[in-house]
Amino acid sequence: MSDRIIEFNPAPANARGPSSTGQPIAVPSRVAFPEVASSDGVFDSFAYPRPGFPPITNVQKRMREAEDIRSDExxxxxxxxxxxxxxxxxxxxxxxKEQEEKRALQVAFSKLKEEYSVIA
Structure with a gap:
């Protein structure tokens, strides 16, 4: 083990929530851990690797559903x-087609009318 020390300050829980109004926030004192040996393969920080895709919140789910509905509609x-x-x-x-047929019938009727007037 090395002589370096890893310091970890946890964040207070529910710092601004409705149940914490008017109440003092109990923040634990600074905790110090001795560094783990590098042969263990453990890093000397408490930063966790970020996932490839962050989790989707309910609002994002509703927005995606609304977009899907809009695109479907x-x-x-x-x-x-x-x-x-x-x-x-x-x-x-x-x-x-009906208008053409009507015109053709009107032309035929006018021809018949002329022939009938000539005969009579």
Whole structure:
């Protein structure tokens, strides 16, 4: 073991919480640990390695769920829009054909009317 000393100051629990208002905070006195031998492979600090991804809070989960719902709704809205657009295009085509048929019938009726007036 070496002569170095590792100092550890724990943070006070619930320093600003509602139950601590008006109450003194008991902070333990400074604790000193002798350094562990380097052959043990233990570092001389109390910093833990950070995980690859920090844990997700409830707020972040709700925000992600809301984003997922929004994207689902937008994709659903887009598919509904495309279906309606196809339906509108087909209805426009049907209307165009009916108008052409109506014009053809009007032309035929006017020709028949002229022939009938010539005969009569």
């Amino acid at each position: 937008s994709s659903l809205s887009f598919s509904i829009y495309m279906d309606m657009k196809k339906e509108i295009d087909s209805l426009k085509e049907m209307l165009r």
